[in-house]
Amino acid sequence: MDVTVVEADVLKPLAVRGPFNSAALHLVIHCLPGPLARKAAAVANVAAVLAPTGVLFGASVLGTSGRHTRAARGMLGASNRHGGFDNLGDTARAPAPLGHPAPQAVPPSPAELGLPLANPPVPMPTSDDPERAKRRHPS
Numbered sequence: 001m002d003v004t005v006v007e008a009d010v011l012k013p014l015a016v017r018g019p020f021n022s023a024a025l026h027l028v029i030h031c032l033p034g035p036l037a038r039k040a041a042a043v044a045n046v047a048a049v050l051a052p053t054g055v056l057f058g059a060s061v062l063g064t065s066g067r068h069t070r071a072a073r074g075m076l077g078a079s080n081r082h083g084g085f086d087n088l089g090d091t092a093r094a095p096a097p098l099g100h101p102a103p104q105a106v107p108p109s110p111a112e113l114g115l116p117l118a119n120p121p122v123p124m125p126t127s128d129d130p131e132r133a134k135r136r137h138p139s
């Protein structure tokens with residue numbers, strides 16, 4: 001495998017020549033300054049160095065629209081107040097480009113279609129969780 005590491009501001013065009021078969025933009029978007037439409041530049045800049053069939057992959061943290069646990073919501077708020085997050089308005093839907101009206105036809109989300117989420121939220125174990133108690137004190 002041939003891996004190229006690029007350290008750059010993704011909000012600016014990348015000083016690297018492609019084309020690459022794949023590129024990662026992992027756990028970065030939720031840290032970029034919002035709104036989401038401004039963050040779209042990061043996706044465009046990384047996508048610009050991909051081959052036509054290249055794959056851009058990664059993950060990000062959704063804002064208040066995400067299905068977060070109570071603990072995760074607390075962390076979300078704290079990270080937006082004090083940490084490096086700026087993602088309260090980040091959604092799973094593509095944003096309207098800056099200066100343009102919202103698109104008329106927005107594809108429904110998997111939840112709206114009743115489809116299972118690829119990564120459903122995991123419930124936080126509580127101290128009275130019998131499964132957790134079993135793991136801690138196997139009989």
Ligand SMILES: C[S@@+](CC[C@H](N)C(=O)[O-])C[C@H]1O[C@@H](n2cnc3c(N)ncnc32)[C@H](O)[C@@H]1O
Pocket residue numbers: 008009010011026027028031032
């Ligand atoms: C939560 S860390 C994730 C680090 C790593 N990608 C990972 O998956 O473990 C967020 C990273 O985004 C980077 N970052 C924030 N703003 C950026 C920007 N404008 N361009 C490139 N990287 C940025 C930070 O430097 C930090 O390393």
